[in-house]
Amino acid sequence: MEIKGSTKIAIVIGHPIKHSMSPIMHNRAFRHLGMDCSYIALDIKPEGIEHFIKGLRYTNILGVNVTIPHKTAVIPYLDELSEEAKVLKAVNTIKISEEKLTGYNTDVYGFEKCLEGLDVANASALLIGAGGAGKAVAYTLCKLNVKRLFITNRTEERAKQLIHFLTNLFGIDITFIPFDKLETLETMNILVNATPLGMEGIGEELNIPPSLIGKETVAIDLVYNPPKTEFLKIAESLGARTLNGIKMLVYQGAESFRIWTGIAPPVEVMEEAIKEYL
Numbered sequence: 001m002e003i004k005g006s007t008k009i010a011i012v013i014g015h016p017i018k019h020s021m022s023p024i025m026h027n028r029a030f031r032h033l034g035m036d037c038s039y040i041a042l043d044i045k046p047e048g049i050e051h052f053i054k055g056l057r058y059t060n061i062l063g064v065n066v067t068i069p070h071k072t073a074v075i076p077y078l079d080e081l082s083e084e085a086k087v088l089k090a091v092n093t094i095k096i097s098e099e100k101l102t103g104y105n106t107d108v109y110g111f112e113k114c115l116e117g118l119d120v121a122n123a124s125a126l127l128i129g130a131g132g133a134g135k136a137v138a139y140t141l142c143k144l145n146v147k148r149l150f151i152t153n154r155t156e157e158r159a160k161q162l163i164h165f166l167t168n169l170f171g172i173d174i175t176f177i178p179f180d181k182l183e184t185l186e187t188m189n190i191l192v193n194a195t196p197l198g199m200e201g202i203g204e205e206l207n208i209p210p211s212l213i214g215k216e217t218v219a220i221d222l223v224y225n226p227p228k229t230e231f232l233k234i235a236e237s238l239g240a241r242t243l244n245g246i247k248m249l250v251y252q253g254a255e256s257f258r259i260w261t262g263i264a265p266p267v268e269v270m271e272e273a274i275k276e277y278l
């Protein structure tokens, strides 16, 4: 891809950022569609965020993705927020148009695509993890009227804060369950790992009591590297349907692409690029 004077640039910002998969899928999409655009990853230290975001409106940058640790820190410098970005207090996509900056959260859309075809309203679900991704997952499940939601997390207080936030927002009953009490639960319809356990380089696996997993279970791991974690291998061996984090990753990116360009994203091409890379 030749970068010329006319080339428009999209950027993902984070700290650190070198492991980001976003350049892989967006550059493949631009190339596939023959667009004069390119996507780069930029490491920005927290102390540089204010200057960077404030300056964006005066540039011809196509759009920005935001990842850890900046998803909340960028908010004070934006002009408008989408409903989901406002509620979750987390922005992963910035659109720049006519010197106006709008923040979006496309993680919710990405996870909603993972639940497509599932009868969420009649499902019992267990979420493992209550960080940024866990919050988007829990919000999506509640938005889709999940029948019963359990949340477990290493730090109990963080899970309880998330439950408080969701209960206020949706008025539904959500239960905190300590990790060492998981075996008291029945078989779940939906299990979601929103922790880095099982991820390459972490060296620790997620171990869920087998009694929670059956043929009626859909096990979703937000981890995508490796594509099949031990958690997914075990779930598969117990008859569950499984889904790794690639789908969420691709669809949140595809939605950013649509927001910036107004063009239907080539989702299959983006997914293929990630799979090839992994």
Ligand SMILES: NC(=O)c1ccc[n+]([C@@H]2O[C@H](COP(=O)([O-])OP(=O)(O)OC[C@H]3O[C@@H](n4cnc5c(N)ncnc54)[C@H](OP(=O)(O)O)[C@@H]3O)[C@@H](O)[C@H]2O)c1
Binding pocket: 068, 107, 110, 128, 129, 130, 131, 132, 133, 134, 153, 154, 155, 156, 158, 194, 195, 196, 197, 199, 204, 222, 223, 224, 245, 246, 248, 249, 250, 252
């Ligand atoms: N597929 C996708 O599109 C996608 C999108 C977003 C995130 N993710 C993945 O989801 C995972 C979580 O991301 P995040 O943004 O939510 O991170 P985060 O905000 O830092 O939250 C991390 C969560 O994992 C828990 N955790 C971390 N290390 C743990 C350990 N050793 N044992 C038990 N629990 C542990 C944390 O528990 P504490 O509260 O106790 O610290 C917290 O609940 C990452 O692997 C990330 O790559 C995937």
